[in-house]
Amino acid sequence: AGRIHARRAEDVVRARRGGEVLAVVMTLLRKPFMVETPYRPTLLFDGVDDIALIGQNKINALLNGASGFTFSAWIKQTALASQRVFTVFINGTNIGARLTLSATGFIVFGGVSQSTDALQGGTDTTRAINLGELVHIAGTIDFANAVIKSYVNGVLGLNVSATFGSTTYVAGTPTANSEEAIGGARSGGVNSLFFSGTIDEVQFWSTVRT
Secondary structure, eight states: OOOOSSSGGGEEEEEEEETEEEOOOOOBEEEEEEEOOOOOOEEEEESSSSSEEEEEESSHHHHHHHHHEEEEEEEEEEEOOOEEEEEEEETTTTEEEEEEOOTTTTTTEEEEETTTTTOOOEEEOOOOOTOOOOOEEEEEEEETTTTEEEEEEEEEHHHHEEEOOEEEEEEOOBTTTTBESSSEEEEEEEEESOOEEEEEEEEESSSSSO
């Protein structure tokens, strides 16, 4: 399938298995602004309190039994800080997968196969993302082969071995006040790690994309 251009706020996030769109799962509790760019509408986060909540146990449930996971999005950061691009919880308040930008602009990406795993992954120190730079970012978690990778504009950065307790994703039940989110994190009912800038065309896949 080709790139999906968002026409409504709800279209910015889609969950996929293979080439099929499984569900449009995003709801906006605290709405970031929609901004028209020359290329597409996008979401603008203020870095103060904007967050787009996907909901509780949405992506997590869709990943159950998957041998791999892929995340991708277009982003443009307007302030340097430790900022969360997306968060998925696997069980209770345990992270299933997450991508953060460090205070120096590096991608920090990782996840687990089951709730008893230690969080796997690392930091891509090969390429910092510059302020105001529109880039395509992606990350893959291969549970079957125990490898985690991240990409900026299609160029491989992070490429690390992982220690997983399962060769497939084993979804648990996240707590009701720990919701999956774009542009921040919501754990225990508290929002944090707010993203500053724009995020668009967020896609989750239950396969390892290449």
